[in-house]
Amino acid sequence: FLINSFKVSDQDAVSCVKFIARKQLIVAMTDLAHLHVYDCSCVTKIEKISFERGDYGTSTLLAVHPILPYVLASGLVLLNWDLSWKTTRIFESEAVTAETVVFNTRDTNSFASGSYDGEVQVWRLDSSDPEYSLIGHLKKVTCLDFVTCGDQQYLISGSYDSTVKIWDLQKRECICTLEAMSPVHCVLAHPNLPVIITGTEHGIIHLWNSTDFRLKRTISLGGGGPVITLGCLMGSPRVVIGQENAFFAMDIHDDWGGQPQGRDNFIGKFQ
Numbered sequence: 001f002l003i004n005s006f007k008v009s010d011q012d013a014v015s016c017v018k019f020i021a022r023k024q025l026i027v028a029m030t031d032l033a034h035l036h037v038y039d040c041s042c043v044t045k046i047e048k049i050s051f052e053r054g055d056y057g058t059s060t061l062l063a064v065h066p067i068l069p070y071v072l073a074s075g076l077v078l079l080n081w082d083l084s085w086k087t088t089r090i091f092e093s094e095a096v097t098a099e100t101v102v103f104n105t106r107d108t109n110s111f112a113s114g115s116y117d118g119e120v121q122v123w124r125l126d127s128s129d130p131e132y133s134l135i136g137h138l139k140k141v142t143c144l145d146f147v148t149c150g151d152q153q154y155l156i157s158g159s160y161d162s163t164v165k166i167w168d169l170q171k172r173e174c175i176c177t178l179e180a181m182s183p184v185h186c187v188l189a190h191p192n193l194p195v196i197i198t199g200t201e202h203g204i205i206h207l208w209n210s211t212d213f214r215l216k217r218t219i220s221l222g223g224g225g226p227v228i229t230l231g232c233l234m235g236s237p238r239v240v241i242g243q244e245n246a247f248f249a250m251d252i253h254d255d256w257g258g259q260p261q262g263r264d265n266f267i268g269k270f271q
Contacts, residue, residue: 004043006038006043008028008030008036009030009034009036011032012030012031012032012034013030013031014028014029014030015029015030015031015060015062015074016028016029016060016061016062017029017062018062018063018064018071019040019064020064020071020081023081024039024040024041025037025038025039025040025046025081026038026039026040026043027062027064027071029060029061029062029073029074033050033051033073033074033075034048034049034050035048035049035050035051035071035073035079035085036048036049037049037081037085047085049079049085051073051077051079051085051087060074060099060100061073061074061075061076061098061099061100061101062074063101063102063103063111064103065103065108066103066105066108067108068108068125069081069082069083070088070125071085072101072103072111075090076090076091076092076093076098076101076113077089077090077091078090078091078125089125089128090128091113091123091128091129091130092128092129093113093115093121093129093130097115097116098113098114098115098116098121099114099115099116099140099141099142100113100114100141100142100143100144101113101114101144102144102145102146104146104153105146106146106148106153107153109124109125109126110122110123110124110125110131111123111125112144112146112155112157113130113144114137114140114141114142114143114144114157114159115140115141116140116141117140118135118136118137118138118139118140118141118159118161119133119134119135119137119141120133120134120135120136120137120141120144120155120157120167121133121134122134122155122169132172134155134157134167134172134173134174136165136174136177137157137159137161137163137165138159138161139159139160139161139183140159140160141157141158141159142158142159142160142183142184142185142186143157143158143184143185143186143187144156144157144158144187145187145188145189145196146189147189147196147210149194149210149211152168152170153169154166154167154168154169154175155167155169156187156189156196157187158180158184158185158186158187158198159183159184160183160184161183162179162180162181162182162183162184162200163177163178163179163180163184164177164178164180164184164187164196164198164208165177165178166178166213176213178198178206178208178213178215180198180200180204180206181200181202181204182200182201182202182204183200183201184198184199184200184201185199185200185201185226185227185228185229186198186199186227186228186229186230187199187230188230188231188232188239189210190210190232190239190252191232191234192232192234192235192236192237193237193252194209194210194211195207195208195209195210195216195252196208196209196210196213197230197239197252199226199227199228199229199230199241200226200227201226202226203220203221203222203223203224203225203226203227203243204218204219204220204221204227205218205219205220205221205227205241206218206219207219207252219250221241221243221246221248223245224243224244224245224246224247224248225243225244225245225246226243226244227241227242227243228242228243228244229241229242230242237251237252237253238250238251238252239251239252
């Protein structure tokens with residue numbers, strides 16, 4: 001059931017919202033590059049930050065660094081909340097507008113971005129220019145995540161070209177392409193299970209083995225619209241799946257594989 005709701009702005013549409021768990025904050029980005037900061041416990045607005053955004057990035061960009069006091073916001077602007085949300089760096093590129101970003105949880109000095117022209121770029125926090133680019137997608141990159149298999153780390157990218165690509169960051173090349181059959185909107189590497197989850201335009205969830213990248217299971221969510229976001233509870237097999245008109249809670253199990261389709265592990269649907 002709904003616990004709370006609140007209005008962020010009367011003049012400006014909200015494009016993205018994130019939790020900063022270790023600070024107990026909610027941050028909301030609006031289309032006009034305003035970052036609204038709220039206290040989680042009482043949903044009280046603490047600050048409204050306006051900043052000059054760069055040319056490389058859309059208003060939907062918002063990522064929270066896993067350990068450092070950074071938020072990466074619209075236009076690839078790095079903000080430091082320990083310095084009163086001061087702009088620390090603006091990242092620049094000759095590529096077309098960035099559509100998505102993700103911080104590297106293993107190498108915390110780096111992050112990746114995906115652009116409208118299908119290019120994936122890897123960056124260092126201490127440089128305004130990209131370290132290198134990964135070329136392979138034919139349409140815009142919509143989602144990114146990092147996954148670790150043993151001692152090897154890979155970057156996952158999903159695209160409107162209906163594929164998910166697995167990138168070897170040492171060789172800087174694609175080692176596997178997963179066919180999703182419709183435009184990919186979101187991807188999640190489960191932190192506790194060897195599973196990669198993808199959500200598509202047609203309301204389909206795919207579960208892939210993150211060791212050999214084989215398809216484990218396909219789940220149709222019905223009439224809720226495109227799958228637009230995925231999230232998980234830390235230390236739990238439970239995954240939350242957001243669609244355009246509904247969201248689900250579902251338990252993921254590592255031993256899936258015998259049945260390619262089904263919805264028997266759904267906890268509930270919320271609209």
